[in-house]
Each structure stands twice: as structure tokens, then as C-alpha cells.
Amino acid sequence: MNLKLKIWRQANAKTTGKFDIYNIDNISPDISFLEMLDILNNDLIHSGKEPIAFDHDCREGICGMCSLHINGHAHGPDSEITTCQLHMRKFNDGETITIEPWRSTAFPVIKDLVVDRTSYDKILQAGGFVSVNTGGVPDANAIPISKPDSDESMDAAACIGCGACAATCKNGSAMLFVAARVSSLAKLPQGKVEGARRAKAMVAKMDELGFGNCSNTGACEAECPKLISIGHIARLNREFLSAKLQD
Amino acid sequence: MGNFLCSSSVGRKLIMSLSGCFLVLFLIFHMSMNIAAIFSEDAYNMICAFLGANWYALVATVILAGGVIVHLVYAVLLTLQNRKARGAQRYAVTVKEEGVAWSSKNMLLIGFIVVLGLLLHLYNFWYHMQLQELLGNHTNDFGYSPADGVSLIRDLFAQPVFCVIYLVWFAAIWFHLTHGVWSMFQSVGFANATWYPRLKLISNIMATIIFLGFAVVVVVFYIKSICPACCVA
Ligand code: HEM
Ligand code: FES
Numbered sequence: 495m496n497l498k499l500k501i502w503r504q505a506n507a508k509t510t511g512k513f514d515i516y517n518i519d520n521i522s523p524d525i526s527f528l529e530m531l532d533i534l535n536n537d538l539i540h541s542g543k544e545p546i547a548f549d550h551d552c553r554e555g556i557c558g559m560c561s562l563h564i565n566g567h568a569h570g571p572d573s574e575i576t577t578c579q580l581h582m583r584k585f586n587d588g589e590t591i592t593i594e595p596w597r598s599t600a601f602p603v604i605k606d607l608v609v610d611r612t613s614y615d616k617i618l619q620a621g622g623f624v625s626v627n628t629g630g631v632p633d634a635n636a637i638p639i640s641k642p643d644s645d646e647s648m649d650a651a652a653c654i655g656c657g658a659c660a661a662t663c664k665n666g667s668a669m670l671f672v673a674a675r676v677s678s679l680a681k682l683p684q685g686k687v688e689g690a691r692r693a694k695a696m697v698a699k700m701d702e703l704g705f706g707n708c709s710n711t712g713a714c715e716a717e718c719p720k721l722i723s724i725g726h727i728a729r730l731n732r733e734f735l736s737a738k739l740q741d
Numbered sequence: 742m743g744n745f746l747c748s749s750s751v752g753r754k755l756i757m758s759l760s761g762c763f764l765v766l767f768l769i770f771h772m773s774m775n776i777a778a779i780f781s782e783d784a785y786n787m788i789c790a791f792l793g794a795n796w797y798a799l800v801a802t803v804i805l806a807g808g809v810i811v812h813l814v815y816a817v818l819l820t821l822q823n824r825k826a827r828g829a830q831r832y833a834v835t836v837k838e839e840g841v842a843w844s845s846k847n848m849l850l851i852g853f854i855v856v857l858g859l860l861l862h863l864y865n866f867w868y869h870m871q872l873q874e875l876l877g878n879h880t881n882d883f884g885y886s887p888a889d890g891v892s893l894i895r896d897l898f899a900q901p902v903f904c905v906i907y908l909v910w911f912a913a914i915w916f917h918l919t920h921g922v923w924s925m926f927q928s929v930g931f932a933n934a935t936w937y938p939r940l941k942l943i944s945n946i947m948a949t950i951i952f953l954g955f956a957v958v959v960v961v962f963y964i965k966s967i968c969p970a971c972c973v974a
Contacts, residue, residue: 500833513833566836573839592834599828662838664846665823667750697751706826707750707819710924711845716838725933732930734751 495521495582498590499534501546504603507610511603513592523583527570528553528560530582547606553578555719558654561661562607563594568658568717576656576719596661600668600704611657613703614671618655621695622675624685643681650678652720659714659722665706670714672696673730674722680733690737697734751928753819758928760812761921765947767805768914772954779961782891789890794874802871813856820849844920851917858910865897866890898959899966911955918948 496519504511518534525533528550535545551559560577564570570580585591593607601609639647653674660668676693679685685692708727715724745752778785792798837843844851869881870890878887885892897903922944926932932940964971 563832563834566832566834567838594832594834597828597830597832599826664827666826666828667823669750697749701748701750704826705750706823707753708928709819709823709845709848710920710927711838711841713838713841713846716840723934724927725937728927728930728932730930731751731754731928734749735755735930738745738749738752 495523495585495587497521497530497585497588500590500592501607502594503546503606504595506605507602511606521582523581525582526553526578527562527564527580527582528578547604547608549608550578555579556654558656561596561609561611561657563596563661565592568596568662569656569719573716574719574721576654579719596657598657598660598663598666598705600660600666601657609657611655613705614655614657614668616703617668617672617696617699618675620699621688621692622679624679624688626684637683639682647678647681650674650681650722650726653678653718653722654720656719658717658719660705662713662717663706663708664711664713665709666704667708667714668700668703668705669708669727669730670718670722670724672700673724673726676733677726677729680729689733690740693730693733694737697730753815754928756811757815757819758925760808760815761925763808764812765918765922765925765951767808768951772951775958776954778891778894778958785891785894786889789870790888792871793888794871798871799875809859813852816849816852842920844916845924848917848920851913854913855910855917858906858913861906862910865903866893869893894958894962895966898962901963904959904963907959908956911952914955915948915952918951919944922947 496517499516499518500513501516502511503514516534518530518537521530521533528548531546531548538545549559549561551557553560555576555578558576560569562569562577564577564580569575569577570584572580572584595601595603595607596609596611598609600613601611604610651674653671655671657671659670660666663669676689676696679692680689710724710727712724715722746756747753774785774788777788792801869883869885870887870893873881873887881887883892883896898907923932923937923940926936926940
């Protein structure tokens with residue numbers, strides 16, 4: 495495949511960036527999107543140019559490190575996958591592919607396509623955990639959890655914190671991420687104990703970091719590589735509002 | 742406790758949801774009241790007289806105006822915060838994500854169209870009715886009694902241009918409500934995967950009933966104006 499790539503280049507957080515055009519030829523449709531970028535970077539390095547910075551780590555859809563807004567979609571045009579799981583066969587020969595970094599005030603660009611997502615870590619640090627004295631390993635059957643509850647909790651726990659939700663949201667809202675964390679713990683007896691405190695602390699941190707309000711458009715859910723449902727946002731709203739009303 | 746309603750995103754959406762719900766209930770009341778005008782002009786004018794410049798109607802008017810203002814102020818506030826959170830640097834390529842309704846992304850724009858219609862409507866009716874009564878006038882600019890709502894309706898919807906403007910206004914409300922109604926349940930946390938299809942269906946039905954309920958009065962009075970014999974009453 496021969497492709498024209500329109501890629502955002504930006505030296506650092508302080509400079510203004512711009513799109514550069516790259517033509518790349520003889521790309522196999524069977525390689526991954528990130529491998530295609532590796533090939534381009536290899537060419538750039540060999541011709542003495544600065545390679546394109548982009549985030550990646552596991553390359554198997556579990557770490558949440560890869561990002562990229564590809565042709566208008568977070569993680570590219572395919573659904574239910576991360577950018578590292580995207581293949582070139584999803585594109586057409588001769589196509590122009592526009593690659594942009596996540597754009598959100600709370601995710602400032604560090605370089606080229608790499609953005610700073612520490613704001614998500616800070617939200618987690620504010621309450622996305624269970625504080626317990628661990629002690630010995632308890633008996634697995636000591637705390638019964640119903641199948642629907644454990645399923646819902648695990649569905650929410652599938653969130654890899656990649657940032658696609660806030661990157662997609664027209665309001666730059668992190669609600670889907672926060673909701674997934676709050677929901678997965680609220681559905682389990684171990685996490686429920688601190689449910690009220692957690693919901694309040696995480697929402698407060700999210701607001702403080704400059705994420706937007708939720709307009710319930712559902713765009714986050716549509717672009718989420720893990721199909722996290724906005725039903726978790728409803729649960730977050732419930733948890734938060736009932737916690738506040740009990741204060 | 743109370744300040745989370747201003748200071749937190751979820752609290753602000755609670756205000757949006759409750760004020761929106763209040764406005765929806767008002768629309769249903771207003772629509773039902775209007776429909777009386779189709780069946781009996783006298784009945785309609787009796788309702789108008791009942792809702793004139795007496796204390797309960799004035800209290801209700803003030804509460805209603807308060808609801809509109811709260812909804813509008815929060816709408817602008819939320820949208821400004823949201824734009825700031827999105828950042829100055831926008832995507833060069835954007836798409837319509839699967840399953841995302843146009844209305845949901847354009848609530849403020851639709852809301853402004855609703856406000857324009859509302860201002861025109863307040864001039865067309867409220868100014869010539871309750872306000873005149875408050876000012877102690879026994880007739881309005883048209884020489885009608887302030888409680889004679891039917892004459893205002895009859896004159897206004899004899900003019901095709903006003904019929905069209907009002908129908909466009911109702912259409913804007915339709916778009917607002919197809920997203921707004923289910924969204925107000927989501928904002929208070931009453932929603933889940935089982936209920937989304939039902940809530941969205943309820944939204945569409947409510948929005949359509951409200952659209953038709955208001956539009957039918959416009960259409961009936963327009964038909965009456967061109968063909969007095971077509972509709973009795
Ligand atoms: C006919 C009168 C109106 C009714 C019945 C109504 C109803 C609603 C409802 C039920 C919602 C959903 C609340 C939620 O998401 O929790 C809503 C949202 C909204 N309304 Fe209205 N509304 C009306 C007029 C207006 C006006 C005049 C404006 C502003 C100019 C406006 C702007 C908005 C905005 C921006 C939202 C979305 C807020 C967000 O989610 O970010 N509305 N409305
Ligand atoms: S690189 Fe780990 S999820 Fe894509």
C-alpha cells in the first residue's frame with residue numbers, strides 16, 4: 495500500500511505545532527498501524543530527520559499507553575480495539591491518513607503525538623483504591639458476590655485508562671474513566687465501604703484538573719476500546735449525589 | 742452540603758436536570774391548556790382569565806421565569822467550562838461517533854433558538870395579556886381584553902409567517918427534548934443498560950407528543966382562518 499500521512503509535529507509543550515505530510519510506500523496491509531509508524535521513523539532516522547514521537551508499550555491492547563486520533567477517531571476507525579491492535583488493512587491504498595495527538599486541556603502535548611496523561615493518575619490517586627489492612631489471605635468463599643455484580647464490576651475494570659474518552663468528548667470530560675473506576679469498586683463489598691468517599695474525592699479531583707462536564711452524548715462509549723458503558727456514569731452520578739445528600 | 746451544586750460537575754448537571762424536568766412539566770401543562778382552545782374558545786379564555794394577574798398566577802410566573810433563568814445560566818456556564826476543557830487546539834478531522842445524536846452535541850445552540858422563540862412568544866402573548874392586567878389596562882394594543890387569549894391566537898395564526906416561525910420553534914424544542922428527556926434521567930443516575938433503549942424511546946415519544954400538541958393549535962387556527970367553516974367551535 496502507498497499512503498499519504500498527515501502527522502502533527504510539535505517540538506515541545508511550549509511551541510505551536512503543525513501538520514507535516516509524509517508519503518510512505520510499499521506498506522503491507524498485514525502490519526499494524528504502529529509498525530507502519532516504526533517504518534516511517536526508521537526512514538526518517540536514516541535520512542537524518544527527527545523521528546515522530548508516539549506512545550506505546552505492550553502493543554497488545556492491555557496497558558493503555560498507545561493513543562492517537564486517527565482520521566477523527568480515538569484509536570482509529572476500527573471499534574473495540576486500541577491503536578496498537580489496529581491493522582493497515584483497515585485503510586485503502588492511496589488514502590490520506592490524518593494522525594493527531596489527543597486534544598484536551600487536561601492532556602497537554604509533550605511532543606508530537608505524545609500527550610501528558612498524568613491527570614488520570616492523579617484522579618486515581620485521589621480515591622481509586624481500597625484502603626485495607628491486608629493480613630492473611632481470606633477464604634475465597636467468605637465474601638459471596640453475585641454473578642451479575644461481579645460481571646458488572648469486571649466490565650468496568652476492563653478500563654485501561656488510555657484517555658480515549660476525554661480525548662473524544664466534545665467537553666473533554668473524564669467521566670467515563672472516573673465512572674469505570676468508581677463503578678468497578680462500588681459493585682464489590684470490599685470497595686463499597688469507601689464508596690461515598692471515593693466518588694466525592696475522584697469527582698473533585700477530576701473537576702480540579704480541568705476536565706469538562708458530562709453532556710451525556712455517549713461519544714466516549716462509542717470510541718472506548720474496552721466498550722465501557724455510560725451506565726457506569728449513571729452509577730457514578732448516583733454514588734456521588736447520594737454521598738453529597740448524606741453529608 | 743449545598744455548594745456542590747455549583748462547585749462540582751455532577752452537581753451542576755443535577756441543577757440542569759432538575760430545571761430541565763421542571764420546564765418539561767411546564768410544557769406538558771401549557772400544551773394541555775392550549776388544546777382546550779381547539780375544542781372551546783370560551784373554555785380557553787376562562788383558563789386565561791383564571792391565570793391572569795392574580796397572586797397565584799404571578800407566583801407561578803415568577804417561579805417559571807426563575808426555572809428558565811437557572812437553566813439558561815447553567816447552560817451557558819457549563820458550555821463555557823466545556824469549551825475551555827476541550828482546549829483551544831481543535832482536531833483537524835472530526836467524525837460523528839456511532840450512535841451519538843446531533844442534538845446531544847448542540848444543546849446550547851438549540852437552546853438559543855428556543856430562547857429567540859420564547860422572546861417572540863412573550864411579546865405576542867404575555868405582553869398583551871398578563872402584563873397589561875398588571876399595568877391596570879382593560880384592553881391591550883389590539884383593543885382586546887387581556888384575558889381574551891383566543892383572539893390573539895386567531896389573529897396571530899392567520900398569518901402564515903407566524904405559523905412557520907412557531908413550527909420551527911416547536912421543532913427546536915423537539916430536538917432539545919429528544920436528548921434532554923433521557924439525559925435528565927442519566928444526570929440523576931436513574932439509567933442503566935436495560936433502561937437506555939426505553940428512556941430514549943420515552944424521550945422521542947415525549948418530544949413528539951409535545952411537538953404535535955403545540956403544533957395542532959397553530960395548524961387548526963390557520964385552517965380556521967382560511968376556511969372558517971372547516972372546523973367547528
Ligand atoms: C423549552 C424549554 C426547555 C426545556 C423543556 C429544556 C429541557 C432540558 C432538559 C430536560 C435537559 C437535560 C438535562 C440534563 O442533561 O441533565 C436540557 C439540557 C440542556 N438545555 Fe435545556 N430546556 C429548555 C430550554 C433551554 C434553553 C432556553 C437553553 C439555553 C439557551 C437550554 C440549554 C440547554 C443545554 C446547553 C443543555 C445541556 C447541558 C449539558 O448537558 O451540558 N435549554 N434541557
Ligand atoms: S500499547 Fe498497550 S494498549 Fe496499546
